[in-house]
Amino acid sequence: MASELKFQWFSCFLRTGIAYISSVAVHENFRRMGIAKRLIATAEAQARAWGCRSVALHCELNNHRAMKLYRELGFKCISVPEGAKWSQPTASPDFNFSFMMKLLKLPSASAA
């Protein structure tokens, strides 16, 4: 099943402590099976392992199923701070993207 997935891995910006998910996609034959949720959970675990405090991504505003997915997983639409040189999606200017971010809960010291 893994070979059916189209998933671009994500890059991490250690300078700001924000892991950026560049793309999430699941083959249409395997949708609504929880695969995207598991991919994002894996990305979040990797981001935690890198020491990142949050995970971010861009989502096209009209992509309602993806917006629902990310909102249900705890991502919030946020404004990019003025002057921040954060990643931008490469797409036609006709597309409107929302920048979404989720703060990661780090494991507590007592759990270690």
Ligand SMILES: CC(C)(COP(=O)(O)OP(=O)(O)OC[C@H]1O[C@@H](n2cnc3c(N)ncnc32)[C@H](O)[C@@H]1OP(=O)(O)O)[C@@H](O)C(=O)NCCC(=O)NCCS
């Ligand atoms: C968006 C996408 C990645 C979801 O992948 P998936 O493996 O089907 O998602 P999951 O099964 O993990 O679904 C998780 C939740 O997302 C939402 N969701 C996913 N597909 C949905 C749909 N077609 N309609 C409504 N909600 C949907 C639901 O809330 C779902 O939870 P639920 O099944 O408990 O209701 C997949 O549809 C896809 O690859 N689309 C094309 C590429 C794309 O748009 N990527 C996002 C770019 S920002």
